[in-house]
Amino acid sequence: MPRTTETASFKFNHTMIRVKDPKVSLAFYQDILGMDLLSVKEFSDFTLYFLAFNHEGRELTAEEKEKSRFAREGVLELTHNHGTESDANFQGYASGNTEPGKGFGHIAITVDDVEKACERFEKLGVQFKKKPSDGKMRHIAFILDPDGYWIEVVPGVLDL
């Protein structure tokens, strides 16, 4: 279905998930998944972290990062409600894949080589929901982020 002129400017800009401890989550999304931190917005009760993959082949300036925060697709927003990281009574966030609260499923990243990416994840101590060798779907995997959110790892090029 062709888009209407009224929606011609629309982009699927970002997906927001809440995280318990931004230090742990930023290490995961930056060092393990390889996203760039575009922007940090601190408020009195919470802080927002915006991340995205840099496909430019060069480092972006701070202004470019800040601008791209709402000018592109594929942005991940992490919301940290201050205090959860050190609250012994904090129950953790639901991943969206268990009852009650089921609804949200996962985010996904495409990679050029799922096997290789997963070998690296394993070396880095990443938890798996499903390794490529598990189950029927041998070409995909599911890893878990520090809060238990599912991240699907899918080949970026499909054999049609």
Next chain:
Amino acid sequence: MPRTTETASFKFNHTMIRVKDPKVSLAFYQDILGMDLLSVKEFSDFTLYFLAFNHEGRELTAEEKEKSRFAREGVLELTHNHGTESDANFQGYASGNTEPGKGFGHIAITVDDVEKACERFEKLGVQFKKKPSDGKMRHIAFILDPDGYWIEVVPGVLDL
């Protein structure tokens, strides 16, 4: 932080949410938000619908749509577990923003004119979580999709 060579191919490909009734949700994401349906994958118990905004300025071929499903960012995957649409006992899905099950927050679309986009949404009968005129953040809005998921409507260009 610059990406490593090992993650250079990575893309934030898609976000998956479960929907009760695909007819209702497809009408919403196609006709109201203006996304294109890229691909439909039917399985015995469930069907997957992949949608994305078409920024090409032309209609894509079926093969291009199918290929772009994992080759680009900004894809939305809707999972329909067969039967929920006609199950009187189905409780509906949690949006991720209420206890228990809080975790997932929202998806967001950027638009060139938030006011205009919201006027149109209102005419089309879309439910609002927050109209632009509500609260302090006058430049953004939150609409609700048919399952109650929050969709943030944000200006695509920020005044820095």
